[in-house]
Amino acid sequence: MSRTRIHQIAGIIISALLLLAPFYLPEIRVHLLIEILIFALFALSFNLLYGYAGLLCFGIGAFFGIGAYVYALLLTHLPQMPLLLGLLISAFGAWLAGIAIGFLSVRLRGAYFALITFAFQMFLYAVALKWRSVTNGDDGIGVTRPEFYLPLFGKISLMNIINLYYLILGVVALGVLLAYLFLKTPLGNSAVCMRENETRSSFLGYDSFLTKVTIFSLSGFLAGLAGSLFVLFNEFVATNCIDMNMSFAVVLMAIIGGTGQFFGPVIGAAFYTAFQNWLSSFTQHWWLFVGALYVATVLYLPGGLVSIANLFKRGD
Amino acid sequence: MGCALKLENIHKDFSGLQVLKGIHLEIKEGERHAIIGPNGAGKSTLFNIITGLYKPSKGRLLFREKDITGWPIHKISRMKISRSFQITNLYPRMTVFENVRNAVISKLNRRFDWLHLLDNDQEINEETERILSLLSLEGVRNFLAAELSYGAQRELEIALTLARDPILIMLDEPTAGLNTEETRKVVEIIRRVTERKTLVIVEHDMEVVFSLASRITVLNYGRILATGAPDEVRENEEVKNAYLGKKQYVTRSQ
Numbered sequence: 001m002s003r004t005r006i007h008q009i010a011g012i013i014i015s016a017l018l019l020l021a022p023f024y025l026p027e028i029r030v031h032l033l034i035e036i037l038i039f040a041l042f043a044l045s046f047n048l049l050y051g052y053a054g055l056l057c058f059g060i061g062a063f064f065g066i067g068a069y070v071y072a073l074l075l076t077h078l079p080q081m082p083l084l085l086g087l088l089i090s091a092f093g094a095w096l097a098g099i100a101i102g103f104l105s106v107r108l109r110g111a112y113f114a115l116i117t118f119a120f121q122m123f124l125y126a127v128a129l130k131w132r133s134v135t136n137g138d139d140g141i142g143v144t145r146p147e148f149y150l151p152l153f154g155k156i157s158l159m160n161i162i163n164l165y166y167l168i169l170g171v172v173a174l175g176v177l178l179a180y181l182f183l184k185t186p187l188g189n190s191a192v193c194m195r196e197n198e199t200r201s202s203f204l205g206y207d208s209f210l211t212k213v214t215i216f217s218l219s220g221f222l223a224g225l226a227g228s229l230f231v232l233f234n235e236f237v238a239t240n241c242i243d244m245n246m247s248f249a250v251v252l253m254a255i256i257g258g259t260g261q262f263f264g265p266v267i268g269a270a271f272y273t274a275f276q277n278w279l280s281s282f283t284q285h286w287w288l289f290v291g292a293l294y295v296a297t298v299l300y301l302p303g304g305l306v307s308i309a310n311l312f313k314r315g316d
Numbered sequence: 317m318g319c320a321l322k323l324e325n326i327h328k329d330f331s332g333l334q335v336l337k338g339i340h341l342e343i344k345e346g347e348r349h350a351i352i353g354p355n356g357a358g359k360s361t362l363f364n365i366i367t368g369l370y371k372p373s374k375g376r377l378l379f380r381e382k383d384i385t386g387w388p389i390h391k392i393s394r395m396k397i398s399r400s401f402q403i404t405n406l407y408p409r410m411t412v413f414e415n416v417r418n419a420v421i422s423k424l425n426r427r428f429d430w431l432h433l434l435d436n437d438q439e440i441n442e443e444t445e446r447i448l449s450l451l452s453l454e455g456v457r458n459f460l461a462a463e464l465s466y467g468a469q470r471e472l473e474i475a476l477t478l479a480r481d482p483i484l485i486m487l488d489e490p491t492a493g494l495n496t497e498e499t500r501k502v503v504e505i506i507r508r509v510t511e512r513k514t515l516v517i518v519e520h521d522m523e524v525v526f527s528l529a530s531r532i533t534v535l536n537y538g539r540i541l542a543t544g545a546p547d548e549v550r551e552n553e554e555v556k557n558a559y560l561g562k563k564q565y566v567t568r569s570q
Binding site: 181182184185186187188189190193196197199200201202203204205206207208210211214 | 367388389390393394398399401405406407408409410417418419421422423426427428429430431432433434435437440476480
């Protein structure tokens with residue numbers, strides 16, 4: 001069987017499993033699956049930057065947080081707004097922030113870039129913590145899940161976890177598809193050119209600054225979308241949505257899953273979230289085990305979990 | 317013939333070390349201009365200044381009467397000044413096809429196009445195929461650039477330079493490290509693809525220089541020693557002393 005054929009079959013099986021999940025999983029597992037979907041999108045947005053454009057960013061949590069806060073504020077102040085429009089506006093908010101932060105940081109390279117993006121996130125964290133009149137500080141903002149009007153189907157209650165699951169599955173699938181197709185466009189190729197040989201690209205006429213700002217803001221858009229979904233799911237936003245653990249978790253997910261392939265971070269997000277969920281049911285010190293897992297991955301499986309498939313292929 | 321590129325009193329110093337000390341040079345439209353000189357003469361620095369990698373400390377750079385002094389690299393490249401590198405500078409983990417395609421996308425100004433899929437894009441793919449066949453690289457189109465022989469990498473280097481349809485082609489030691497056979501092939505390619513274009517070439521192989529160039533500039537310690545037709549330069553006493561040597565210039569033993 002050819003490689004693409006295996007991929008196609010795996011894709012069909014996973015899609016079918018995801019579509020039918022609420023029918024064979026108990027409700028508590030559907031909750032977990034929703035969380036996995038949201039973090040899969042988030043990890044993917046990180047990997048657009050790191051895996052494809054070669055930009056290691058420690059501040060991607062900033063965009064997740066912005067998407068989350070913007071959506072929570074929209075739900076609080078404009079509860080009548082159509083649901084999908086609200087998600088879109090939140091993602092665009094993160095996109096704008098991506099342009100601004102990208103503009104100030106993409107000229108830096110390597111660790112300097114990683115650290116300045118982290119600094120921007122810490123700045124935004126401080127704003128979320130201290131600007132109490134808007135963000136409610138560390139008490140956070142509780143919101144009510146809005147109704148969802150679907151043409152032909154009418155009003156759909158999202159208090160039903162299964163309906164919520166399908167809505168989030170749809171939005172995440174759309175985000176993943178967008179990222180997938182994006183990488184096959186000339187602009188996606190320009191991002192890869194930055195990673196592969198930035199100097200030569202400049203000499204071929206590529207404006208590396210503008211290319212990086214563009215990819216940075218797009219990545220922010222997807223991270224913001226993930227953040228807004230997180231609020232829709234939790235009905236709550238607090239500073240934990242924008243603190244540094246958000247960025248670190250997603251870096252770990254992407255690296256554990258494998259940054260070299262498109263679906264690596266998705267697998268990483270699934271594994272990480274499930275693993276953490278399972279561990280935290282019997283120990284508070286789950287970070288310790290996640291850390292050990294991360295160290296083991298970097299040392300013994302640098303290509304991440306997706307590269308396990310390649311280990312078997314070595315035989316033939 | 318008009319003047320393609322004009323250098324006016326170009327100086328460059330690297331924290332006190334004066335590498336270029338007032339270069340005046342005119343590259344005419346359609347000529348093949350070789351820059352020669354001993355190591356450390358400033359040839360590469362001059363190349364890097366023309367293509368935007370370095371900014372001159374003093375002086376002006378005019379391309380078709382437009383002042384391009386201090387422009388960033390990508391803008392100079394978009395003026396259709398295209399360069400190759402002495403040390404092969406490719407996309408090693410991409411295929412030959414993808415390497416050339418990167419240049420073609422940029423030439424067609426599709427760098428920020430996010431509404432079309434590359435694989436289905438006729439305009440881009442056809443132009444890429446044309447460049448590949450122009451340099452006879454079709455046979456290795458699916459090889460990674462890193463997998464190519466050194467000779468083929470040098471050809472790909474030229475392909476990337478040419479894929480942008482440059483007005484001014486700048487080749488930095490295109491035959492460096494090649495054997496006689498490969499050198500002959502590359503020179504043949506250069507001759508073929510630079511017809512009716514303006515070429516500036518830095519080269520150490522005097523056989524290549526004298527067989528390709530219509531004008532030669534000799535650089536020594538950051539100054540121009542002589543500029544002129546190949547025969548004039550060959551007979552110039554100063555040039556003989558500084559670079560070519562008193563005897564017949566070195567030819568490759570056949």
